[in-house]
Amino acid sequence: MATLADVARRAGVSPATASRVINGSSKPVAEELRERVLRAVADLRYVPNAHAQLLARPQRSVVxxxxxxxxxxxxxxVTRGLQRVATEHGRLLIICNSYRDPERELEYVELLRAQQVAALILAGSGYHDDGFTQRLNEKLAAYEATGGRVAVIGRHDHAGDAVMPANETGAQLLGEELVRLGHRRIGVIAGPRVLTTTTDRLGGLRRALAEHGCPLHDDRIRYAGFDRDGGAAATAELLDAAGDLTAIVALNDSMAVGALAELRRRGVAVPGRVSVAGFDDMPIAGDVTPALTTVRLPLVELGSRAMTLALERAGDRARVEVLPAELVRRASVGAAPPD
Amino acid sequence: MATLADVARRAGVSPATASRVINGSSKPVAEELRERVLRAVADLRYVPNAHAQLLARPQRSVVxxxxxxxxxxxxxxVTRGLQRVATEHGRLLIICNSYRDPERELEYVELLRAQQVAALILAGSGYHDDGFTQRLNEKLAAYEATGGRVAVIGRHDHAGDAVMPANETGAQLLGEELVRLGHRRIGVIAGPRVLTTTTDRLGGLRRALAEHGCPLHDDRIRYAGFDRDGGAAATAELLDAAGDLTAIVALNDSMAVGALAELRRRGVAVPGRVSVAGFDDMPIAGDVTPALTTVRLPLVELGSRAMTLALERAGDRARVEVLPAELVRRASVGAAPPD
DNA sequence: CCGCCACAGGTAAGCGCTTTCCTGGAGACT
DNA sequence: AGTCTCCAGGAAAGCGCTTACCTGTGGCGG
Structure with a gap:
């Protein structure tokens, strides 16, 4: 791998001059030298070592x-939104998947700190696990103490800047809609218990139903993975246990798609006999059959706002932005069938 | 930010000893010193600077x-497959989105080279653009010349290791199926012309149809974005221009979903009046209505094989693996209606 | 004609770490 | 008791780069 020294030697100049040409330093360099350096760069296919640069000029630029x-x-x-803003600011993104493993999340925080990232974004539900939360917050605090910026998406448990989707309010909206349409026996297929997103959405739904006099029964809730197959499995369980439901609320759209598949498999008409609602309004939601009634969350904006917060200077105090949810009425939810 | 020197000072040892303790060096260190170092690390919340480490010990570990x-x-x-193998090898991934912009792709190659990545994976269709291809190959060659490993997914235009989905064969399979079912007037909604994936799939389809005596007419092809909206738009155009089609082949599933939406909007029965086929078998393909007949590509495996190739030592010559495509028959394709 | 200033270019320090090589002390052996 | 060996720990070089600081040259004014 060619180094700056190689370039300088080939161009017959000092490393300092080569560096200045390459980085477009404000210090003037004679045209002839400049050209010699640029030619050497091209000849050697020189690319500066980013790590050496970061060491020498600690100007953190990746997020x-x-x-x-x-x-x-x-x-x-969400990532699309993050990317957009990062790109606008000329920042590179390092994206890490925790696969919902808290330990891995902790490891990644260390790893990204070691990478000297300018900012750290944690996206996605928190966990009901005080031990974990505390360790995470300690690590984040250590990072912030050295000038790192942190923004979280959809986590209550962090003291700093945060962007929150209106999970609870959204679920309430949905609950009210179902009640309004005459549904009384409502089942829920939920994501993992340990996720705060699950409990938040469940909480909103529970509140709405309780307020209208048809409290949500715990035995009409099934927990499963937050994905399509989890949704299908939970739906099957729910149907076997309580066949008289008129509506199923999936706590995200992927699960709702699974529910739809299971209902179709069983020949249950949607929304004729059972209505199905989702959550998130992910892109495919309008294209399944029947099109999914769901709660729209401004996913891209969640990302772009979080990135904006993270790239701005830290405020004097934590900023928490709540982005509103909106009920999207499509075909999968209808009036409850008469008993 | 605490440095190794800070840790050493606090522990009352030399930086060398501190480094040895922290990295679990093979050189033995007295138990007492070890503990003092570890305590200092904890007290200072020390995390080694990854860039300094990479400079000192050029052991490239990220991909x-x-x-x-x-x-x-x-x-x-595909990324899921890449991730899995990378994680198994303890490698971190830096994921960059080119958003199908060749220039950005070139920039990212430079950037990743500057990051001293151990390997570089280019996933996704190549472009019909010789100038670009040449520049890209030059950059990749420069990278490989300094020990970098490169693997590409779905690109013919690279001389090194590659994993290829059987785009052409898959499309042929699909073409034959349609002919077998009596379709003669077949339209195609294709992705951008400039992508090799588009032309490969189109080529396979064209070949199959020609072999069975019903050549594909160019005026039954529409090019659009490789996404849902592109699919819907292209379908609308196609239907307006040639209303007598009995089948529409979408060159990927996203476009097929768009096609289904447009057909539903127009009240055209699928597959009663028009059959629709997709390509890729992405996860949602089985869950739309009607479920999509499509060509399954082993997407996850595409990723995992490519990462495996990239992490293995370079072979004496380029390895090209073709992963087979498979026709998945679902509900969206049926027999051609009688004229 | 001399001295000063301005400025292009070079020298070298230092970023934070690893690792080779060296040192000094303890134990072993004669 | 003296010498040798062994080994834990430290000193220092060096990874590739940036940049503050220094140097030597040319142009200008007095």
């Missing part, structure tokens, strides 16, 4: 992102 | 990945 899984449409959208 | 767009399900799946 670390920790998500549960980029290939999950939810995070794919 | 760079350039994809068109991780949030595209195709790449999301």
């Amino acid at each position: 670390g992102v920790i998500v549960h899984d980029v290939s999950d449409p939810y995070f794919a959208e | 760079g990945v350039i994809v068109h767009d991780v949030s595209d399900p195709y790449f999301a799946e």
